[in-house]
Amino acid sequence: MAGTISERLRLTPEVADALRDNRAVVALESTLISHGLPYPQNLEVATASESAVRDSGAVPATVAIHAGSILVGVEPADLEALAEAPNGSVRKAARPSLAAALADDGWAATTVSATMIAAHAAGIRTFATGGIGGVHRGALGMAGSGDPATFDISSDLEELARTPMAVVCAGPKSILDVPLTLEYLETRGVPVVAVGQSEVPGFFARSSGVAAPVAVDDAAAAAGIAATHLALGLDSAVLLCVPVPDESALPEDVARDAIEQALAEAEWAAIRGPALTPWLLARVGAITQGASIHANVALIVNDARVAGRIASLLPAPEP
Secondary structure, X not given: OOOOHHHHEEEOHHHHHXXXXXXXXXXXXXXXXXXXXXXXXXXXXXXXXXXXXXXOOOEXXXXXXXXXXXXXXXXXXXXXXXXXXXXXXXXXEOHHHHHHXXXXXXXXEEOHHHHHHHHHHHOOOEEEOOOEOOEEOOOOOOOOOOOOOOOOEOHHXXXXXXXXXXXXXXXXXXXXXXHHHHHHHHXXXXXXXXXXXXXXXXXXXXXXXXXXXXXXXXXXXXXXXHHHHHHOOOOOOEEXXXXXXXXXXXXXXXXXXXXXXXXXHHHHOOOOHHHHHHHHHHHHHHHOOOHHHHHHHHHHHHHHHHHHHHHHHOOOOOO
């Protein structure tokens, strides 16, 4: 089957009706289901995220790919099929791999970039995810170390620079070089806004120790900035960073030490490229005896809840 992105979209009736009536819709990615958590925890988190969006007054639209179509909204039976799929049977779709995923007959889960592409094509303006990808440590080399630059930079950042959308997350994944990720986003014209605190959230921890370029008190203020940014037609996303709930957060020193240990072990084992992020997240989970996984689950659901509020506060798009 050939066709443009828009021609390949398959919206559930619930999502289609909400968009037609100018009601709030929040896109949700699906890689956390296929590549982030084991069954049945992956299904539980996906379901909880959808419920959190609904509780906030919006309609959830989990995005995935199946048999050459882009599903915007996944029915419960399909959500379970995706969650139960054997390891290695589900592709991971980002902008560079989107065509290959659509040319395949099976399932593919959408990353930040692929979810944003699909959501924007469907007319959805708000997207919730756990944490964005970014500039990996060592991507630009280490001064004086002699180590070559890896140029390992997530396609998430380019998508944020080219697709207008309000993106709610818990900050860049803390295994990354957070300051360089923020520099990259600034260069590409992506506003980064911390919600409820002055520092960029630290994913597993409440804070990264890095000052946010912009800080606001609450979701209403964040929605105001998002509405203004989208109305200006600047053709980039606005990144709204919400800290993990306090009761589930790791202490900053615990998160930092676990990440440093995992990074050192990954270097020793020569783990690089697409395998690096999932390996690091799993290893941090083992080092923290599951505490980071608990934090990850909590922040995913919380981001969906806050995104629902923000989507509900955005004015209806101009006809």
